[in-house]
Amino acid sequence: MVTEAEVASQVREWFHGAWDPELSLIEWRERLVDSGWAVPSWSARWHGRDLPAWADRVAHQTIKDEGGVATPLGGGMGLAAPTIYDHGSDDVKARFLRPTLTGELLWCQLFSEPVAGSDLAGLKTTAVLDGEEWIVNGQKVWNTSAHHADYGILVARTDWDAVKHAGLSYFLVAMDQPGIEVRPIRQMNEHSSFNEVFLTDARIPMANMVGEPGEGWKVARGTLAHERRFGGRSSKTTRDDVSGRVISEARAEADEHNKTYVWYPQRQGRIDLLRPRAERMGRTDDAVVRQEMMKVTAFHRAAELTSERAKAARELGRPPGSEGSIGKLALSEIARACNATHSAIAGAQGMLSAHPEPGSDPDHATVAEVLISTPAQSIAGGTDEIQHNILGENILGLPKEPSVDRGVPFKDVGR
Ligand SMILES: Cc1cc2nc3c(=O)[nH]c(=O)nc-3n(C[C@H](O)[C@H](O)[C@H](O)COP(=O)(O)OP(=O)(O)OC[C@H]3O[C@@H](n4cnc5c(N)ncnc54)[C@H](O)[C@@H]3O)c2cc1C
Secondary structure (H helix, E strand, O other), X not given: OOOHHHHHHHHHHHHHHHOOOOOOHHHHHHHHHHHOOOOOOOOHHHOOOOOOOHHHHHHHHHHHHOOOOOOOOOHHHHHHHHHHHHHOOHHHHHHHHXXXXXXXXXXXXXXXXXXXXXXXXXXXXXXXXXXXXXXXEEEEEOOOOHHHOOEEEEXXXXXXXXXXXXXXXXXXXXXXXXXXXXXXXXXXXXXXXXXXXXXXXXXXXXXXXXXXXXXXXXXXXXXXXXXXHHHHOOOOOOOOOXXXXXXXXXHHHHHHHHHHHOOHHHHOOOHHHHHHHHHHOOOOOOHHHHHHHXXXXXXXXXXXXXXXXXXXXXXXXXOOOOHHHHHHHHHHHHHHHHHHHHHHHHHHXXXXXXXXXXXXXXXXXXXXXXXXXXXHHHOOOOOHHHHHHHHHHHOOOOOOOOOOOOOOEHHHOOO
C-alpha cells in the first residue's frame, strides 16, 4: 500500500517537470487534470489515479507547498464535482468534470425553498418533461454564489403522484438563461452572499439529469454528505511568496471567490481574537471573562480532536458515523460561546456599529461582525435541531419523528 510520503514525493517530481508559471491558470489546470493529481482518489478513467481518499489532501498540499496551484475553491469542487463523479452518467461526467476541475465552470446549490429547508424533501419546484427538455418552475432561496455561478445543482419535483422522497430528480441547470432570475439578499451583517432564485419556464436538456428520474433524493443526500466535509476549506490557493501568470490569475480567482465568504470566519466566532481583545481591553483579570474563555477554549480543542478522529477514519475508508452531526453541533456551540464571551469582553461597545471611530481597537469591527454573524452557523448545512433529531435517532435509537406525509402521494399531502 502506497504511503503519504511516497505520494508526496511522486507529486513533487511531477510538479517540477510540469510547472510553468507563465501558463494561463486554465492551461496549468489542464496539465494538472491530465496528470491525475487534481483528484488522485478518482478513477484513472475520470482524471484520477485510483488512490485512497487521503491522497487528494496530500497532492493539494504538496502542490501548494511547492509554490503551485491546485483545483479551485468553492462549491464546484466541494459539491458539484463529487456528486457528478458518484452519480453522473458517462456523458454528464465527460461534459462537466473537466471544466469544473479547471475552474472554467462556477457552481451554486439550488436546494432550499421558502418552505423546504430543514424539510428539504418537501420542495415544490417542479420540472415537467417537454420533448427533449425539462421545463422548470418554482422558487429557491438562500443560494450562495448564485449571482456569479455558471451552473446550479438543482433538485426539483418530477412526479407529484409519487410519495414525497420518491418524486424528486436532480439536474444541472445553466444559470445564464431567460427563465432564471437571481435576486441578491442583503444580510443583517451587510454582506450579500446569498440569493433568491426564481425559475420561470427555465429549460434543462434531458441529458443534464444526474441519476434517473425519481433518484433525486438519493443524489441530493450524496451532495449533503460532501457539504458536511467541505466546511474546513482554506481561503488560499497559493503560497504568498510566489509569482507568475498562473499565480496572479489564481489569486484573482480566489479573491473573487472569497468576497462571498469573507464573513465566514466571523460566523464561527473568531476564538483567536478572544485573548488579544481581553488583553488590550484590560479584561484578563475579570473572573467571568477568564472562566468563559477557558470553557470555550477547552470545548474547541475537544471538538478539533473529534474532527481529526473522524477525518482519520474517513481517510482509512471507514463508513461515516455520527461525527458529522456532532461536529456541526460543536461548531454552533463554539460560535455561540465565542459570541457571549466577546460580548462579556467588549461590554456595551460590542453593540456599536461595524464602522468604528478611527483609533478604536483594531479588531472592533471584526468582533461587531462576529456578534451578528454567528446565528448563521447553527442554520447553514442543517440546523441544530435537525442534528439533534439525527443524533437522537442514530445514537439513542429514538423512534422516527411523527410525520403526516409518509406513504401518501405528495399531491395529496395536506398543506
Ligand atoms: C450561510 C448560509 C448559506 C446557505 N447556502 C445555501 C445554498 O447555497 N443553497 C441552498 O439551497 N441553501 C442554502 N442555505 C439554506 C440552508 O440549507 C437552510 O437555511 C437550512 O436548511 C434551514 O432551513 P430553513 O432556513 O428553511 O429553516 P426551517 O427549516 O424553516 O427551520 C426553522 C426553524 O425550525 C426548526 N425546525 C425545522 N424542522 C424541525 C424539526 N423537524 N424538528 C425540530 N426543529 C425543527 C429549525 O431548526 C429552525 O430553528 C444556506 C443557509 C445559510 C445560513
